[in-house]
Amino acid sequence: MIKVSYHNHTSFSDGKNTPAQMLETAIQEQFTHFAFTDHIHVKEGVDWTMDTSDYEAYIAQINSLKSMAPSLKVFAGIEVDWYLGRQTGSWSKYESLQPHLDFVVGSVHAIEENGMLFFVDGSYEELLEGLEKAFNGDVKKMATRYFETYNEMLEGLSPNLAAHPDLLRLYTQGKLITTGEDWYMDLLLETARLMGKLGITTEVNMGGDYRKKNGIVYPQDQFLAILKENNVKVTVGLDSHSAEMVGAYYDDSLAVLSRAGFGELAYFEDSQWKKSPINIPK
16 A cells, blocks of 8 residues: 655754654554655755755765665655745755755745745744735735745746645634635636646645644645646645654545545656555545
């Protein structure tokens, strides 16, 4: 049976456990495919990302773990945090690292306007401050800028996996954005169509609920339905930041996919995405 997670963090970035500890749990939990995807930034100066001086050691350590479990396919990967216009920073160092990677996750955690950068997955208070200072309180403008940045990431990075595409709703959903508003659904549709056109796979991500205990799952049900209509493949990326998370929420992720009408799970093997029937344990 296929059991996968393509989005996992270690103590090289903002995770709690070493790669070996994470992999030990993945083996115990009988995963068949497991990717390490610690954070790197195309800008410098963010403290929860991997230091550029650790790149070589990170890749070497992940590669050394591949022999621990011959039946488990282990991927040396990273999560690239994209900024609008790419604003080079450490981009050249990413390009030097890229040939040594098995897997690349693309994401957007921060957006910019009027010279101000702020993170959309910080605290609600930080989000409100950024919304007011950068966008004069205009929620629609903020959301549009987020998806504009995300779509640029899809085209500019062409990642193997597009992470938590509606991360913006971590603090806005139910507070600033009403589910089903036409303008917001149009943004989701545009991103889904682009994913379908480019053939980019996305994930069911339980990290919001696990780490913040807020019930947030990415993508939301309406977005999953749009992704399905646009033939976008979806896999499981637990977004685990600890060994404990590796063993949690997997069946819940499959249930989210199944509820949305997906009968197959995407899995990455031989440098391409394939599909396997979804089987939820009784």
